[in-house]
Amino acid sequence: MAYQTLIVEIEDSVALIRLNRPEALNALNSALLGELADALKQLDANDKVRCIVLTGSEKAFAAGADIKEMSEKSFVEMFTADFFGVEADSLLRTRKPIIAAVAGYALGGGCELAMMCDFIICADNAKFGQPEINLGVVAGIGGTQRLTRFVGKSKSMDMHLTGRFMDAAEAERSGLVSRVVPVAQLVPEALAAARKIASKSAVATMVVKECVNRAYETTLREGVLFERRVFHALFATEDQKEGMSAFLEKREPQFRDK
């Protein structure tokens, strides 16, 4: 998979996507987001891939949407292109788990991109922010909605209204990230988590993703019912039989995604 703005490697059933626009701190332009949407579509369809890690550089996961690309656009241009809505929707259609591994800046669209992944592991130098207010705009690919669900109204308002950055300790304390590790260990830690996920039944991991995401989309009663029904449905899989037999026989399960 050859791209201009991404580096994609596949090893041990895990795909590692690196955003690669170092000259602009991985600012998200149409080319990069188009390539990312394409890469995710292909990796989702690739039987050799069971989990995906998305990362940037040690200095920046992504410093936001590309301000140079956007600055002269009109409302009509932004609206008719549904600017970055198409790419964001495409990313959200990925059914395999995606871990965001964030070091350095994750600002604006960069923070939003990380939040669209399934969970975030960050380095101790990470800085999250929604500084669009400094540019006279607002987040545009879900920041006001997702950050509020992650960290609550008060902190989300603070971040969006003042444009201040959140460091790794605050991000972990507030539930934005699942783990913080030293920067040199970020990618190894994320890859190890991805390999662990890759060892599970792929059907079950996709179901987990659907269930947890449902918590954002529906009422508690409907979400719990959805979960119970898919829990029941998994008893139609061979992987359920294998997982439970392996436990009872005190051995490691051999899942076959069936």
Ligand code: HXC
């Ligand atoms: C375009 C960017 C960029 C961006 C950095 N660069 N962020 N280019 N769009 N978002 C470029 C700089 O212009 C510079 O290029 C190079 O990257 C290095 O950046 P510096 O500013 O020199 O680095 P530093 O002093 O270390 O400061 C880092 C920084 C700062 C704090 C991250 O770059 C910054 O504040 N960036 C903008 C962050 C931001 O406002 N993001 C939100 C964007 S709006 P040159 O060529 O000068 O060397 C958004 C809306 C999303 O994301 C909505 C989606 C539709």
